[in-house]
Amino acid sequence: MDIAERVLNGDRRAVARLITMVENNHPEVRELMRELYPHTGKAHVIGITGAPGSGKSSLVNKMTGEYRKRGKSVGVIAVDPTSPFTGGALLGDRIRMQSHATDKEVFIRSMGTRGSLGGLSRATSDAITILDASGKDVIIVETVGAGQSEVDIVNSSHTPIVVLVPGMGDEIQAIKAGILEIGTIFVVNKADREGVERVLVDLEMMIDLAGYGEDEWVPPILQTVAVRNEGIKELVDTIEEHMKYLASTGGLDKRIRDRVRAGLKDWIREEGVHIVLNNLKEAGEYEPLIDKMVKREVDPHTAAVDAIKRVRNR
Ligand SMILES: Nc1nc2c(ncn2[C@@H]2O[C@H](COP(=O)(O)OP(=O)(O)OP(=O)(O)O)[C@@H](O)[C@H]2O)c(=O)[nH]1
Ligand SMILES: [Mg+2]
Secondary structure (H helix, E strand, O other): OOHHHHHHOOOHHHHHHHHHHHHOOOOOHHHHHHHHHHHOOOOEEEEEEEOOOOOHHHHHHHHHHHHHHOOOOEEEEEEOOOOOOOOEOOHHHHHHOHHHOOOOOEEEEEEOHHHHOOOHHHHHHHHHHHHHHOOOOEEEEEEEOOOHHHHHHHHOOOEEEEEEOOOOHHHHHHHOOOHHHHOOEEEEOOOOOOOHHHHHHHHHHHHHHHOOOOOOOOOOEEEOEHHHOEOHHHHHHHHHHHHHHHHHHOHHHHHHHHHHHHHHHHHHHHHHHHHHHHHHHHOOOHHHHHHHHHOOOOOHHHHHHHHHHHHHHO
């Protein structure tokens, strides 16, 4: 059996190996992904983002437990753009998620910057495809709410969740323009701490101001204490409600189309660059063009547009 067939059979070692191949940009990856693709699209992908240390991994751990109680298999991908570690769980995640270490229906994987050879968001997207193909019912992707690629990752999930903690009232204003806009469910974790009211009020105000329409999904605000497993059942209930909402309103199809569209755009960008550059090099026009730009005879934008036109006409 080749590695793709083994993944389709739910072989955990094959899943781990293929994700490593993705991270290393292994030449066989594209062919293997092509084999898997027709078997995907079944998993419910949940994205979780929030400030460092807000309790995302603790939440994911407890959510995994809740989903297992409900008979669902779970894949977890923890994306840490600041960490060079990969090929297994980060130390902290390993500790927080070890309660599922022996469960064959749970697969946990961390991805760090080493997995960014072909772009962290693409590596993550491939990892989601692999877990989906392996038959996981639910896939949870944890990212630290920092850069655009993390926002993209969470945004491409079916159910993006933003985690906040008490004591960040002023910060809400600051990050509003970023991750708060993508939240489909807001979780105020560490609700055992002081200052919960303030975050709740700020969030409610923000949602009021956004002015959701009658038929729209208004992001619910939930409180959790991940370390004590409080509010987790309600969170999973809400996630399931959101999936039902998506499925019943056509929102699911839209999200799928958006995701597919973004994927196509990424690949056109990637492959297009190769096609144009290789063509220019083969025609012996690449270095002369660079010379012209160095001498300021042509600006980069004009050079690029002209180059694409030339390649197209050949
Ligand atoms: N008091 C309290 N502490 C919590 C709660 N949830 C998590 N913690 C603690 O907060 C710390 C960070 O938790 P993590 O789950 O690692 O947070 P994270 O958001 O995954 O962190 P990064 O992945 O490093 O960004 C740990 O020490 C947890 O035990 C909670 O509900 N209440
Ligand atoms: Mg974490």
